[in-house]
Amino acid sequence: MAPRRTHTVVIARDGTDAGAPARRQAVRAAHMARVAPMAAEGTLALGGAILDAPDGTMIGSAVVIARDTDAGARAWLAEDPYTTGGVWQETTLYGTRFAPLPWRPLPGAPG
Numbered sequence: 597m598a599p600r601r602t603h604t605v606v607i608a609r610d611g612t613d614a615g616a617p618a619r620r621q622a623v624r625a626a627h628m629a630r631v632a633p634m635a636a637e638g639t640l641a642l643g644g645a646i647l648d649a650p651d652g653t654m655i656g657s658a659v660v661i662a663r664d665t666d667a668g669a670r671a672w673l674a675e676d677p678y679t680t681g682g683v684w685q686e687t688t689l690y691g692t693r694f695a696p697l698p699w700r701p702l703p704g705a706p707g
Contacts, residue, residue, distance in 0.1 A: 599693075600664065600693065601664045601665070601691040601692065601693055602662070602664060602692065602693055602694050603641060603660050603661060603662055603663065603664070603691075603692045603693075603694050604660070604661055604663045604664075604665075604666070604668075604669035604689050604690065604691055604692065605658070605659070605660050605689070605690040605692050606657070606658070606659040606660075606661065606669060606673065606687055606688070606689055606690075607646070607656065607657075607658055607687065607688045607690075608656050608657045608658075608659065608673070608678065608684040608686070608687045608688075609646070609655065609656040609684065609685060609686040609687070610654070610655050610656050610683055610684060610685060611682065611683070611685040612655075612685075616683070616685075617653065617654075619681055619682050619683050620654060620678070620683045622681060623677040623678060623680075623681035623683060626677040626681075627676060627677040627678050627681075627683075630675075630676060630677060631643060631676075634661075638662060639661060639662050639672075640659065640660075640661055640662075641660040641661065641662060641694075642659070642660045643657060643658065643659040643660065644657065644658055645657055645658075646658055656684070657678065657684070660692070660694075664691075665691075666689050666691070669689050670689070673687060
């Protein structure tokens with residue numbers, strides 16, 4: 597296992613007001629265009645929507661990014677269309693220390 601923090605887990609919750617779903621939809625294409633190359637290069641290790649249990653509505657996001665400090669993670673988040681578009685209203689960061697899986701290297705981890 598790496599001796600220090602390697603990634604940050606982000607839990608980002610959408611607003612709960614009536615306009616929240618429309619804000620998400622309005623910037624979704626821009627968000628996906630931003631994260632697709634980051635996933636390919638390994639900066640974004642994984643990400644996906646948090647779904648509301650009763651009906652599957654998107655109510656937030658869970659993301660793992662290759663940022664070893666809260667400051668680095670917040671800088672990454674600040675540029676995302678879900679942040680600039682007012683979708684994510686509350687974010688919680690968790691520093692992590694991920695190890696590569698035995699059958700392949702961990703995305704975004706240094707060699």
